[in-house]
Amino acid sequence: MDRSDHVLPWNLLPDSAEVGPDGQLLVGGCDLTDLAEEFGTPLFVYDEDHLRARCREAVGAFGDGVAYATKAFLCRAMARLAHEEGMHLDVASGGELHVALSAGVPAERIVLHGNNKSDAELIQARQAGVGRIVVDSFDELDRLERLHRADGLVPDVLLRITPGVEAHTHEFVMTGQDDSKFGFGLTVGDAARAVERARQSPAVNLVGLHAHIGSQVFVAGFFEQAIEVLAPFVNQSGLPELSIGGGIGVAYVEGETSPSISEWGAVVRRACHTAGITARVSAEPGRSIAAVAGVTVYRVGTIKEVPGIRTFVACDGGFIDNPRPALYGSGYETFVPRAVAAPRTETVRLVGKHCESGDVLVAEARVPEGLAVGDLIATPVTGAYGRSMGSNYNLLPRPAVVFVSGGRARLVIRRETNEDLLATDVG
Ligand SMILES: Cc1ncc(COP(=O)(O)O)c(C=O)c1O
Numbered sequence: 001m002d003r004s005d006h007v008l009p010w011n012l013l014p015d016s017a018e019v020g021p022d023g024q025l026l027v028g029g030c031d032l033t034d035l036a037e038e039f040g041t042p043l044f045v046y047d048e049d050h051l052r053a054r055c056r057e058a059v060g061a062f063g064d065g066v067a068y069a070t071k072a073f074l075c076r077a078m079a080r081l082a083h084e085e086g087m088h089l090d091v092a093s094g095g096e097l098h099v100a101l102s103a104g105v106p107a108e109r110i111v112l113h114g115n116n117k118s119d120a121e122l123i124q125a126r127q128a129g130v131g132r133i134v135v136d137s138f139d140e141l142d143r144l145e146r147l148h149r150a151d152g153l154v155p156d157v158l159l160r161i162t163p164g165v166e167a168h169t170h171e172f173v174m175t176g177q178d179d180s181k182f183g184f185g186l187t188v189g190d191a192a193r194a195v196e197r198a199r200q201s202p203a204v205n206l207v208g209l210h211a212h213i214g215s216q217v218f219v220a221g222f223f224e225q226a227i228e229v230l231a232p233f234v235n236q237s238g239l240p241e242l243s244i245g246g247g248i249g250v251a252y253v254e255g256e257t258s259p260s261i262s263e264w265g266a267v268v269r270r271a272c273h274t275a276g277i278t279a280r281v282s283a284e285p286g287r288s289i290a291a292v293a294g295v296t297v298y299r300v301g302t303i304k305e306v307p308g309i310r311t312f313v314a315c316d317g318g319f320i321d322n323p324r325p326a327l328y329g330s331g332y333e334t335f336v337p338r339a340v341a342a343p344r345t346e347t348v349r350l351v352g353k354h355c356e357s358g359d360v361l362v363a364e365a366r367v368p369e370g371l372a373v374g375d376l377i378a379t380p381v382t383g384a385y386g387r388s389m390g391s392n393y394n395l396l397p398r399p400a401v402v403f404v405s406g407g408r409a410r411l412v413i414r415r416e417t418n419e420d421l422l423a424t425d426v427g
Contacts, residue, residue, distance in 0.1 A: 005343030006366045008335045009254050012380040014047030014293050016405075017340075025340035025378075028404030032297050032337035035409055036376055039400050041299040042317035044387055046073075046412075048081065048405040050293040051383075054261060054285075055085035061265025062283045067111050069246045069286030070096050072384035073294070077403060077412035079103035082289070088131065090246075090284045094121040101128060111243075111284070113160075115182050119143060126153045134158045134210050134243075136183055138190075141197060141204070148203030158210040158243060159184055159198060161191045161233070165213050165226045182212070186233060195237055208279060209234055212245025215287060220248070220259045220267040227268065231275030242279040244268055250291045252381045253331045261288050287384040294383025296321060296399070297337060300375045301353070311348040313367070315377055318352015318359045320393045322379065322386045326358050332379045334365040342368035350377065354394050387413075395421050 010017065013025070020026045024033060028047050035045055058066045067088035070079065074096055082089060083105045091097045092113040100110055107128040114121065115136045122143060125133060133155045135141060148154065160183035184190040191209075198206040213226045223244060234242050248264040251257055259267070265283070272281050298315035305311045324330040334350055336342065344366035352359040361379060371377070390398055397416030402409045 005345065006254070007341055007343055008333055008380070009251075011251060012253075012292065012333055013340075014295070015050040015053060016047045019341050023339050023341060025335070025337045027295065028409070029407030030404040030409050032295070032378065033376060035402060035404070036297050036299065036337075038409070039402055039411065040415055041297055041376070042315070042321050042399040043297045044294055044321075044382065044399055044401040044413075045297060045409075046290075046294045046383055046401065046403050048293075048403040051078070051081055051290065051403075052085050054289040054293070055082050055087050057261045058265075058283070058285050058289065059086040061262045062268075062281070065241075065243075065280065065282040067243075067282070067284045068289055069284045070100060071388060072286030073290040073386075073388050074099055075401065075413050076103035077410075078290075079105050083109065090286075094118070094124050097121070097125060097128070097130070107131070111158075117143070119147065122147055123151075126151075126155050130155065132156055132158055132207070133204075134160050135194070135198065135204065136160045138194065138197070141194070141201060145201060145203040154203060154205050156207045157198065157204040158208045158241060159191070159194050159206065160210045160212070161186055161230065163211050163213065163226045163229045165222065165229055183210075186229065191233060195239075206239065208239045208241025208243070209237065210243040210245065212243075212284070213247060215247050216249040217247045218249040218256075218258050220264050223247075223264070223268055224271040227271040227275055227277070231272075231277055234277055234279055235275075240279055241282070242272075242277060243282050243284060246284040246286050246288075248285060248288045250287055250381060250384075252291075253333055258288075261285060264288070289384075291381050291384035294386065295378050295380045296382040296386065297376055297378045300371065300373055300377055303348075303371070303373055311346075312351050313348045313365065313371065313377065314351050314353060315361070316353060317399065318354045318361065318396070319356075320352070320354065320391045320396055321399050322361060322382055323389050323391070324385055325360055325362070327389075332362045332365075332381065334362050334367055335378055335380065336368055336371060337376045337378050339368055344368055346371070350379075353396070392416075392421065397421065 067090040068082035162183040400415035401413040
């Protein structure tokens with residue numbers, strides 16, 4: 001098909017995507033139209049085999065210790081899946097820790113992050129026996145010492161270092177620069193002071209260093225740059241572990257490309273080798289595991305044509321199930337599940353049902369001719385930082401999530417109900 005027809009680029013769909021006999025999209029052998037009938041819309045559909053393949057790829061690329069960053073997408077099924085495929089889990093709050101533990105993931109395979117961990121979170125993690133706590137600040141070291149005086153527990157910790165490297169990504173997800181709320185700055189000398197302090201502290205067992213330069217980073221070279229900057233410090237510390245965090249980007253729209261997890265791992269390993277780093281190197285991918293595995297299916301409810309300006313297509317979801325366009329101006333593609341390979345010759349604006357003009361899912365959404373009220377419309381590459389960053393704005397119940405594989409769908413998060421909205425309302 002001619003590219004000028006703007007057929008949906010196939011690389012944006014999950015591994016198992018195929019065109020069914022009537023031109024419809026099948027994922028994991030399941031017809032999205034049938035899934036929408038059975039589970040309702042909006043619906044998150046994840047290709048389970050795709051998730052498993054990416055987890056295995058990460059373990060292959062980085063070896064034992066590589067952790068799935070659960071902030072990208074977490075529920076118990078996802079936690080179990082990542083654990084079964086050999087990954088550790090990176091959690092960034094007591095809530096993520098609770099879900100991971102309740103999924104049966106052994107505490108020693110969990111890494112706790114956070115720039116402002118509460119006493120309660122530190123107690124929860126230390127008592128559970130998490131494998132690593134990534135210490136982010138001197139205040140956190142104070143807190144750990146205070147807690148240690150009360151219970152004597154000594155967790156294994158990494159120190160989060162801010163290397164002063166600016167990865168070119170959206171400023172909200174750029175974390176390696178000096179001017180950051182995260183970690184101990186290398187250039188200002190905090191990193192050296194933190195290593196000294198942690199070494200002398202009875203409250204922690206310092207085993208390594210950590211640096212996360214940002215998310216949705218397309219150029220693996222930024223990781224090389226970070227490793228080059230960190231190497232003298234890492235080597236001088238003599239600590240046995242280094243985590244380079246997550247961050248490798250994924251393609252969201254036509255024309256984008258990104259390194260695979262294996263390519264990213266090879267770049268990181270090579271850079272560490274060149275820099276003489278002998279510490280065991282690991283990583284924490286989130287987006288690159290989950291993003292392309294997921295698609296979101298909506299139903300079109302209202303179509304409004306503004307003559308000479310544009311056509312608004314309103315669906316039954318919105319920026320509560322995918323806040324990335326509103327937060328970062330992120331682009332997405334659209335397709336119609338009944339005709340996934342059809343030329344997308346028309347451009348509309350896909351919006352949600354919330355009370356804000358900023359409730360835009362896809363500003364320039366390509367759709368095939370004849371899109372009508374009642375049709376399904378879907379956005380690919382929504383498996384990461386979609387539902388996990390969602391909210392209940394306008395008290396819309398949050399969507400269900402299904403995992404599909406081998407022609408079968410299993411519900412892993414049920415759709416919220418109006419009763420769920422009252423579950424915490426004690427007034
Ligand atoms: C400390 C840390 N590790 C890992 C990740 C995962 O990053 P990504 O999903 O881009 O791979 C993040 C994301 O913000 C993070 O803050």
